[in-house]
Amino acid sequence: MRIILGLVFSFMFAGASFAQGPTLVWEAKGLARPESVIHDPATDVLYVSNINGAVMQKDGNGFISRLKSDGTILERNWATGFDSPTGLGLRDRTLYVADVDALVEVDAASGSIKKRHPANGAIFLNDVAVAEDGTVYVSDTPMNTIWRLKDGVFEPWLTSDELEGPNGLLVEGDKLTVASLGRLKSVGQEQEPAGMFSVNLEDQTIEPLAKGKTIGNLDGLQVLKPGAYLVTDWPDGALYQVNADGKVDLLIDLNQGSADLTYSPETGIALIPMMLDNSLAAYRLSAPADSKSDGKKDDKKKK
16 A cells, blocks of 8 residues: 655754755655645645546546555545535634645644535635635636635636646745646647746736746645746656746656645655556755756657
């Protein structure tokens, strides 16, 4: 069910610098199409959403796993009753779960479902971000829509084709940062990569980030440091560092299915759900030695 390759979130590594590139610390196996991971600082555990079937399929098979911060699986089916759970958010002992066309509130202590907020008209609720005031934002990727839960009301907040398939979300002060999926290759359609955007929470104006650069088909999004982000590319299997000045570096060449990550600046550990590998991988990061053609994987092996 799992392979433990090391320890994570250890105080001894906080603030350390590393000359080498990112290294795999541990890998938790035996999950079921994991899509998102979030760390609970109150209990030092990890919650992982498991689609356990086809994406967007309303089959009742989805569940949330609970792991120790070293990758040991505590309860594989800790919270059940989901269809295709994806993005996760956490505030005040409530775990928020995006589940196809509903936002689900889960008791972080027991794993029991407290409330469901239907998203009538949504196609694929994807990522979740929670603001300091408790407002919850959820991306509906195919509909180019951001939903908002505020004062108990869950409704569409912003719809715009400028968002290019919003996926990963982060609230940063008075801005909502968005990493966009673009369009994946399908019958009769070419694959179209996208970039990152900043949405003003007051007037909803949308501004491109990283000088409007097209980066990839983006999924997870985290702050690496001021002016720099970590983003995953799901179909290409990659972890990128994206800087505000438009510089893009390939940090890790991954298998396809690298999904909604989390990152601890204290430990330098990135946790990446590998959906198609049914695993959660923990990598210790360091600054890239050099760029690879502006982030493109020229020498990437075929997967």
